[in-house]
Amino acid sequence: MAARGKNNPYYRTREQLADDVYNVLNSDKLSLGAKHAVIFETTWLWTEIEGKYTGCQYWSKKACAHLHESETIKAKILRHDHVVPRNYIVKRFLYGDMMNSEEVYSFLKTNLVGCILLKSEDDYLNEIGYQRKMPSKWNFGDNIWSRYTEAEIDVCEIIWEKKKGSVLENT
Incomplete structure (x- = not known):
């Protein structure tokens, strides 16, 4: 899904995305499928809000x-x-x-993190059974990076210069 720029009428901030998830979950008028669709889209929008590649905070x-x-x-x-x-x-x-709405935002902020990988690293996660799975004993609240650790994928944090879309710092 392409990132929606701030001038796009459908753009939502992370706070708005979290509020939408909270409101959808608390609606008794929406089907389970509709709730799934909103949350599923939110998982894309949340991690790509600053950009799919340029703007993403974490890179292998x-x-x-x-x-x-x-x-x-x-x-x-x-x-x-x-x-x-x-x-x-x-x-x-x-x-x-x-x-509650604050817990939804905190949960998303903690657990919904994007990371840019090489295609070969993504393929390797798939080979070892971690493309769409966390380690078997993993639970929310545990280290979100555990499947990367087990796959020996080292990650760095990128600090982007917002105006230029260029790297300000690479740690």
């Missing part, structure tokens, strides 16, 4: 070698991954204990 160290490639090249060799797979987030909301 191997992917960092491609920070300055064009968006077309990035789309061929990189993958925007959800550190906690989206299906875990969706199921937690649909089948877990209810949360």
Whole structure:
């Protein structure tokens, strides 16, 4: 899903996305399928709110070698991954204990994190059974990076200069 710019009439802030999830979960007029659709879309929008590649805060160290490639090249060799797979987030909301609006925001902020990987790293996660799964004993509240740790994928944090879309700092 392409990021929606702030001038797009459908753009929502992270706070608005969290409020939408809270309101959808508390609606008795929406079907389970409608609730799933809203939460599922939120999982994409949340992690790409600053951009799918440029703007994403976390990159694997191997992917960092491609920070300055064009968006077309990035789309061929990189993958925007959800550190906690989206299906875990969706199921937690649909089948877990209810949360108040502040808890929804905090939960999303803590668990819904994007990370840019090389396609080969994404393929490796799939090979070892972690493309859409967390380690078997993992629970919310545990280290969200555990599947990357087990796959030996090292991650760095990128601090972007907002106005230029360029790297300000790479830690």
